[in-house]
Amino acid sequence: MIISIANQKGGVGKTTTTLNLGVALTKLNKKVLMIDMDPQASLTISLGIEPTELKQTIYNALIDETDIKNVILYSDLLYFIPSTIDLSAAELELVSEIGRESKLHDLLENIKDNFDYIIIDCPPSLGLLTVNALVASNAVIVPMSPEYLALRGFGLLQQTIAKVKKLNKSIELMGVLVTMFDGRTSHHKEILTELKNKYPVFESIIKKSVKFPDAVLAGQSIIDFDESFDGAEAYKNLAEEVISWHSKELV
Numbered sequence: 112m113i114i115s116i117a118n119q120k121g122g123v124g125k126t127t128t129t130l131n132l133g134v135a136l137t138k139l140n141k142k143v144l145m146i147d148m149d150p151q152a153s154l155t156i157s158l159g160i161e162p163t164e165l166k167q168t169i170y171n172a173l174i175d176e177t178d179i180k181n182v183i184l185y186s187d188l189l190y191f192i193p194s195t196i197d198l199s200a201a202e203l204e205l206v207s208e209i210g211r212e213s214k215l216h217d218l219l220e221n222i223k224d225n226f227d228y229i230i231i232d233c234p235p236s237l238g239l240l241t242v243n244a245l246v247a248s249n250a251v252i253v254p255m256s257p258e259y260l261a262l263r264g265f266g267l268l269q270q271t272i273a274k275v276k277k278l279n280k281s282i283e284l285m286g287v288l289v290t291m292f293d294g295r296t297s298h299h300k301e302i303l304t305e306l307k308n309k310y311p312v313f314e315s316i317i318k319k320s321v322k323f324p325d326a327v328l329a330g331q332s333i334i335d336f337d338e339s340f341d342g343a344e345a346y347k348n349l350a351e352e353v354i355s356w357h358s359k360e361l362v
């Protein structure tokens with residue numbers, strides 16, 4: 112199954128969620144491919160890869176007809192398609208192409224059966240790169256920090272998902288993942304209650320912690336960085352929730 116991690120708001124934990132959900136699923140013996148669809152290449156950098164040193168990235172598969180199989184990297188049980196800043200040009204280059212919204216979908220058709228999960232890290236925008244990710248996906252996970260403006264911004268993402276349904280009927284909102292949660296802040300608790308009343312929200316809640324940026328600096332997933340930390344536990348629980356959502360879908 113193919114999952115987009117999307118939210119047009121920046122810095123809400125999309126890349127952190129892609130990496131840690133990917134690693135957590137791998138530890139549950141799932142075969143996972145992660146795709147960096149963000150020209151900022153944060154996921155690529157988080158995996159210890161220097162984007163400027165790469166010969167081939169997702170850009171080449173999207174624009175140059177390079178076989179997508181040739182842009183997949185592999186290390187520590189994880190399969191991965193990197194990005195570079197060139198990808199920002201792809202957004203413009205795709206505009207004039209036929210089927211521009213379905214390019215990624217078409218590329219993944221050939222390889223999706225080789226993986227249990229394909230997880231796509233989206234950029235903080237609702238442009239063609241995010242639309243390509245959504246058109247290719249069965250489900251969307253929306254990481255969200257529990258702030259009033261973040262909640263307001265969610266409407267725009269829902270409208271985009273509704274539009275994508277015309278091209279991809281099967282897409283579903285798997286859930287909102289609350290990130291950077293601070294239980295001491297009453298505002299956060301109120302927003303969490305409001306979110307739960309309106310949307311599917313994952314039981315797993317990711318608390319705010321400096322361990323997350325620390326893990327990035329160490330070049331590790333949170334699970335490898337500090338397995339006993341409750342943030343690592345939360346991402347492992349999220350992986351279990353994703354698997355059980357998926358198995359319900361199959362019934």
Ligand SMILES: Nc1ncnc2c1ncn2[C@@H]1O[C@H](COP(=O)(O)OP(=O)(O)OP(=O)(O)O)[C@@H](O)[C@H]1O
Binds near residue numbers: 120124233290317321
């Ligand atoms: N639960 C958390 N608590 C504290 N900091 C976090 C948490 N999750 C992520 N971070 C940190 O917040 C920053 C932004 O996270 P991340 O890069 O995952 O967000 P993003 O939504 O992918 O951002 P962008 O929109 O720029 O792609 C990073 O420095 C990351 O290490």
Ligand SMILES: [Mg+2]
Binds near residue numbers: 127153233
């Ligand atoms: Mg990111």
